[in-house]
Amino acid sequence: MSDEEIQDVIVVGAGLSGLTAAISLQQRGYSVRVLERRPVAGGLCGSTTIDGYQFTLGSNDFGSAIKRYLQQLGVDLEFEQNQTVFYCGREKYVLPATSRTVFDLLRHLPDTTRVGRALRNPDIGNKFDYVGQFLDATVRNKTFRDFLSLPSYVAGHSPAAHRFDLFRQIYSKNPDYGYHELCAPADGPQAITDAMTARFAELGGRIEFDTDVLDVRQTDDGKLVTTSQGTYRTKHLVSSEARTGNHSVRSSLEIGVLHIATRPDVPFPAGVHTVGYLPSGVQNWLGQLDDGVLPDQFGFHAFPCVTTEEYRSFNAYFYYPRGVEEFDSRTLATVEEYILKELARLIPGFGSRVLFRRSVSPAQFKKEHNLRRVSIEDILPLGVEKPSVHDKETDTYYVGNTVGPVAYHACAAMYAALDAADQLASANPLA
Known part of the structure; x- marks a missing residue:
């Protein structure tokens, strides 16, 4: 269906960065339409339900700067700052720093x-x-x-x-992303997406779901955006598509997840968001994974997703070897038993409370959610800086992890989106 009304801005992508740019521009009085290829907003910031149990979809904790960014957008959410515990061999490290x-x-x-x-x-x-x-x-x-x-x-x-x-x-405060003091929304990552989409709607914005962008063409008065659902006319375009130019990029290892549901009385430590295990020789076994080989021992980290009267749910994240997106049933069983055994050792009593478990491979995740689950986006080669948010040649503003200052994570993506909105508004003030 063709949309004859010309928008001030079209934003491609309703992930965290796209929503951030859209809300920021809508706040300034621009008419903004968001086009999202998936049936839901949020990208990796959300939840999924499996066999009646709810689990975090991807993103689970954030730098404390996210609270500042959301407040700037008029989004008020309660965040918790809990501890992260990592066991490295026989030593235990607690973050943020404690006396221990x-x-x-x-x-x-x-x-x-x-x-x-x-x-x-x-x-x-x-x-x-x-x-x-x-x-x-x-x-x-x-x-x-x-x-x-x-x-x-x-x-x-x-x-x-x-x-x-x-x-x-990580140790820099320019920009200050706040990853030295991790925080997580009290009601889970889905609450971030829900609050942002509600804020955007409150301001008069609109999201078109199940809409793939097929082509963008320059016109005399802006751009013509051709999609799977019709064409849209806009004065300005903001895109969350990766901007890497002609550079080859290096991808992060893809994440597999073991979803676990337990009885509500599981003895997961209070005040702790994440429990992780790094067996000895991190450089060696991460190197093996990077070479496409599954080592005998490997690291993982687990965190709670949802707590109800009937159950508690957890995700245990681990990396698949580079180039591997699916394990055979025997390898998968070995990986699951390894993770559950180590969790039971680190948290006595955890294993006896398990009610349900299901692994989701990178291939399954892409099929089910049309997303890649990675810790960070693709990294540019050594010595190559990320491009700016504004592409002068096409007059397109980009958001997300592939543009803006150094760093690849959710807060960097939101920072780039706020920067893109500032630059667009400065260069194109409303009459």
């Missing part, structure tokens, strides 16, 4: 001192290209090296292939 964390760091004082001094060196970025090089040069204790490999694990890259500038950005 400080004690653990004091046990590794020589390494802690070397790492801190190195990161403060303004020339450090010229000495190392990859995280593995930095850790090998500065950290002597193998277990502490495993702990400091956590950002690479979270990014879904082997330390040998994880860009050092991305590692350093």
